[in-house]
Amino acid sequence: MNAGAIRTRILISSPFFRALPRRLVSRQTHSHACARPGVNAFTFGRISTTPDAMLGRARDRAQASGPRSAAPSSSVKPELAKQLFPSSSPHTHDGNIASWASSSQKPRPTVGANASARPPSFKPAAHDPLVSRSNNSQSRANSLASICSNAGSFQEELGTSSRPSQPYPPSSVYIADDDFSDDNTLELDYECPASLPPPPPPPAPKPAATLTSAPTTSQIPWSSSPQGHMFPPALPRKNILKRFLPEEAPPPGPPAAKKRSLPRRWAQRDTDALGDDDVQEIWATQAPKPLATPAPKKQTALPWDTTQSATKERRKQLKNQSKKSGVEPGFSTEEMREVTDEHVLQKTKASAISLSSEQQHVIDLVVRQKQSVFFTGPAGTGKSVLMRAIIAELKKKWARDPERLSVTASTGLAACNIGGQTLHSFSGIGLGKEDVPTLVKKIRKNAKAKNRWLRTNTLVIDEVSMVDGDLFDKLSQIARTIRNNGRPFGGIQLVITGDFFQLPPVPDGGKKEAKFAFDAATWNTSIDHTIGLTQVFRQKDPHFAGILNEMRLGRISDDTVQTFKDLSRPLGFDDGLSYTELFPTRQEVERSNESRLRSLDGPLVHYEAHDSGDPSLRDRLLANMMAPKGLALKKGAQVMLIKNMDETLVNGSLGKVIGFMNEMTFELWSTNGAGEGLDSGDEGEADAGSKKKIKAFSRDTDGSKDMKEYPIVRFTSTDGSHRVLLCIPEDWKVELPTGEVQASRKQLPLILAWALSIHKAQGQTLERVKVDLGKVFEKGQAYVALSRAVSKQGLQVLRFEKSKVMAHPRVIQFYNKLYSAESAVKTKKSPSMADFAYKGTSTKASKTTGYSSTSRSTGRRNVDVIDLDEEEAAMAAYG
Ligand SMILES: Nc1ncnc2c1ncn2[C@@H]1O[C@H](COP(=O)(O)OP(=O)(O)OP(=O)(O)O)[C@@H](O)[C@H]1O
Numbered sequence: 001m002n003a004g005a006i007r008t009r010i011l012i013s014s015p016f017f018r019a020l021p022r023r024l025v026s027r028q029t030h031s032h033a034c035a036r037p038g039v040n041a042f043t044f045g046r047i048s049t050t051p052d053a054m055l056g057r058a059r060d061r062a063q064a065s066g067p068r069s070a071a072p073s074s075s076v077k078p079e080l081a082k083q084l085f086p087s088s089s090p091h092t093h094d095g096n097i098a099s100w101a102s103s104s105q106k107p108r109p110t111v112g113a114n115a116s117a118r119p120p121s122f123k124p125a126a127h128d129p130l131v132s133r134s135n136n137s138q139s140r141a142n143s144l145a146s147i148c149s150n151a152g153s154f155q156e157e158l159g160t161s162s163r164p165s166q167p168y169p170p171s172s173v174y175i176a177d178d179d180f181s182d183d184n185t186l187e188l189d190y191e192c193p194a195s196l197p198p199p200p201p202p203p204a205p206k207p208a209a210t211l212t213s214a215p216t217t218s219q220i221p222w223s224s225s226p227q228g229h230m231f232p233p234a235l236p237r238k239n240i241l242k243r244f245l246p247e248e249a250p251p252p253g254p255p256a257a258k259k260r261s262l263p264r265r266w267a268q269r270d271t272d273a274l275g276d277d278d279v280q281e282i283w284a285t286q287a288p289k290p291l292a293t294p295a296p297k298k299q300t301a302l303p304w305d306t307t308q309s310a311t312k313e314r315r316k317q318l319k320n321q322s323k324k325s326g327v328e329p330g331f332s333t334e335e336m337r338e339v340t341d342e343h344v345l346q347k348t349k350a351s352a353i354s355l356s357s358e359q360q361h362v363i364d365l366v367v368r369q370k371q372s373v374f375f376t377g378p379a380g381t382g383k384s385v386l387m388r389a390i391i392a393e394l395k396k397k398w399a400r401d402p403e404r405l406s407v408t409a410s411t412g413l414a415a416c417n418i419g420g421q422t423l424h425s426f427s428g429i430g431l432g433k434e435d436v437p438t439l440v441k442k443i444r445k446n447a448k449a450k451n452r453w454l455r456t457n458t459l460v461i462d463e464v465s466m467v468d469g470d471l472f473d474k475l476s477q478i479a480r481t482i483r484n485n486g487r488p489f490g491g492i493q494l495v496i497t498g499d500f501f502q503l504p505p506v507p508d509g510g511k512k513e514a515k516f517a518f519d520a521a522t523w524n525t526s527i528d529h530t531i532g533l534t535q536v537f538r539q540k541d542p543h544f545a546g547i548l549n550e551m552r553l554g555r556i557s558d559d560t561v562q563t564f565k566d567l568s569r570p571l572g573f574d575d576g577l578s579y580t581e582l583f584p585t586r587q588e589v590e591r592s593n594e595s596r597l598r599s600l601d602g603p604l605v606h607y608e609a610h611d612s613g614d615p616s617l618r619d620r621l622l623a624n625m626m627a628p629k630g631l632a633l634k635k636g637a638q639v640m641l642i643k644n645m646d647e648t649l650v651n652g653s654l655g656k657v658i659g660f661m662n663e664m665t666f667e668l669w670s671t672n673g674a675g676e677g678l679d680s681g682d683e684g685e686a687d688a689g690s691k692k693k694i695k696a697f698s699r700d701t702d703g704s705k706d707m708k709e710y711p712i713v714r715f716t717s718t719d720g721s722h723r724v725l726l727c728i729p730e731d732w733k734v735e736l737p738t739g740e741v742q743a744s745r746k747q748l749p750l751i752l753a754w755a756l757s758i759h760k761a762q763g764q765t766l767e768r769v770k771v772d773l774g775k776v777f778e779k780g781q782a783y784v785a786l787s788r789a790v791s792k793q794g795l796q797v798l799r800f801e802k803s804k805v806m807a808h809p810r811v812i813q814f815y816n817k818l819y820s821a822e823s824a825v826k827t828k829k830s831p832s833m834a835d836f837a838y839k840g841t842s843t844k845a846s847k848t849t850g851y852s853s854t855s856r857s858t859g860r861r862n863v864d865v866i867d868l869d870e871e872e873a874a875m876a877a878y879g
Helices: 003-013 015-019 022-035 039-049 051-064 067-084 111-116 129-148 153-162 183-187 207-216 237-243 264-268 276-286 308-324 333-340 342-349 357-368 383-397 412-417 423-427 436-445 447-455 469-482 542-552 558-566 586-598 615-622 663-671 683-699 781-786 809-828 831-835 843-849 870-878
Strands: 373-376 405-409 458-462 493-497 529-532 580-583 605-608 610-613 630-633 638-641 654-661 710-716 722-726 730-735 741-747 750-752 755-757 769-772 795-798
Touching: 357 373, 357 383, 357 529, 373 383, 383 405, 383 458, 383 493, 405 412, 405 423, 412 458, 423 447, 423 469, 436 447, 436 469, 447 469, 542 558, 542 781, 580 586, 586 750, 586 755, 610 615, 615 730, 615 741, 630 750, 638 710, 654 663, 654 722, 769 781
Parallel strands: 373 493, 373 529, 405 458, 458 493, 580 755, 580 769, 769 795
Antiparallel strands: 605 630, 610 741, 638 654, 638 750, 654 710, 710 722, 730 741
16 A cells, blocks of 8 residues: 555544545545545545545544554544644634635635534544534633633633533635645644655664674674675775785784774764765774774764765864864963863863753653643743754754744844744744735735745744734734634644743834733634743852842842842953943943944954845845944954854853964964964064964965954853864855745854843843943843843842832733642642643752742643742732
């Protein structure tokens, strides 16, 4: 049976099929009938003429046809029911998305009509989407509304759990001729096993076992060697074989088995996917010493590996090598040695992040359980780290179909941080001021935007606190209309993060106050789970984390006020590195950076960005880019890295410009010990002396290298060690999910970093920060500013006033209701809440943040809610 046949059967025997519109059924079956005449063609041909009645029979037949055909059905059914047909319609709307669609739609059959024509054999079961949808929708809407919308409605929600089912609203979904031009979106991410790629061959013997046993004897013939011998020899194998020619074999007797670690590439790869290169690498690594040439130094790509990825990897290594071994002109020999010493790199590489259990729980919900999730939590709880991990997982999942994942954020800067695009750009709505029918028409005219809506399975939205509630509703309705799917966001899985206590949406001209996303009518029905992250990673000091948390809630004690006032003392560090200043307004920022740059001696060096892309789009797309169009630097300038280089040199690392060199001179510095003879403390002379040498050297070169001078920056990396980097231009791209580049900018990965706006600093972690709260104008702004700091020791606060600490009452109410729901759940012990609730505990979290950590679910659709402790609840209740 081919894949198509199996797929069709599963559709028939699943609840999904019952909800398929008539025309789609006919189309699916028709194509199948054409492909496979005979029994199937007959069956499906009949279905295509009288669908509903035939569906029942087909399903019965499929079920009766034996365990083989029934198995996929039963295993798929609940999953599909859960994923495809949860409650959908926003309670503020009648569910008739036709009213949102363009007026040019033709009369169409409706799902409602199909539902009413269902034969008795389709009596709604617990998982029948056509019935439970209405039921779920109602109870879930109530449940969620009770949590987030109505002050006293939680009790009501508990009381409504036994409400009778309500019929599905009739005639609610219209189908346009081209609405199923992309039928496979309807399958979402389910594929029947037979349509998947063939299963991998049985696992190869464990590499560890193979590899450790190999060197113990020199007489391993090819036939008993690892499965690499199965592969046809390639040219370079000559070298490998040479090592194992009998005459070159070591003398008989077991040579001392040397403990060898696995090559990294081996460890990362599937053992059953060994290629020629792997064989070579394994042999190279395994070759006993006396046999042949010494084992080559550990490489991740061999010279003869000319695959694109290997070449890219090698280039990257070379680039990193030259960067990492850089020596700072003007530093003493000892300091230079310290910088170039390999141990610095070794040490820094050890500090990789491992996700906490609550972070992993969210990954599980999103990636494995395919739930729509909103995860929130105070500043520094690792929301961005988690989001990046989720994106990485989802990218792996959709490696073959990358358009299924769309990564967006509310602002350009936030989007850059996660390698995505703005929500506006993704949706193709421009500024999005028009009403939904107009926006839908606009998108339908834009094939790319329409395709994005149709192809997306998972939509990531970062920094949701800055997404306007009306925009959220519009997007949900647009998705439902364009995808012709009445579920929230047209069935797209949402992965949303942000902290509503941080910066709110920027209100547009007409509106007095911004509307939060959680105030959107469709918010509750769009989110399956709300998870509260509780473990603060940024601040290690529990007291500091605690007072920041007070600020977050806008309720600070007198002691806390005093603590912040005491932080007005100047910051003093003796390593020459200054602090970052944060200001509420952009003017203050520019003024500060310019004056600090002016105050430095020495010539100004300008770096103009090289932009490319469609000129009509380019400037707008690149306007929000962190990398500036023009950058002026001087020796001694304080800069911030705006791109991740490796584990310890990351976006946000602070550094100081210590000189300017071209790539050639920098290489010479690092490889030829160009720092010899430099006296520490005499940077000027050192520079001059070394440049003389370098000039002489560069005359001998063929001029193929870029001789432009770039800044050499001495960074303090995340583990506190110093790293020196020649900062050469990097690329920033604004691209579509397909990888098509819309605009790009080539610029140094640096910005002046004496001062930043608080809005730009959102999402950053700063070791040393001075905050001037004088002109704070926004709720959450003071909290965002102060919570960037890692410690009190690295924080200076100017013009702190209690009145500057403002939390939005609506936000307090929102979080407070999550708490109330949690309290109620604790009392009632709802049996269903355990289904998806986060069960891990985090004692560390309660120690460091004063939070208790479990999150619970409150209803059939399981909404996890944040569990606040008494103190916080008391504070939150104030709102
Ligand atoms: N699991 C983890 N283990 C160790 N460190 C972590 C972990 N998760 C996050 N961090 C660190 O905590 C700091 C804050 O993380 P992150 O910026 O993701 O927090 P956030 O919740 O997004 O903060 P904000 O709301 O302020 O943007 C970073 O320095 C990050 O490296």
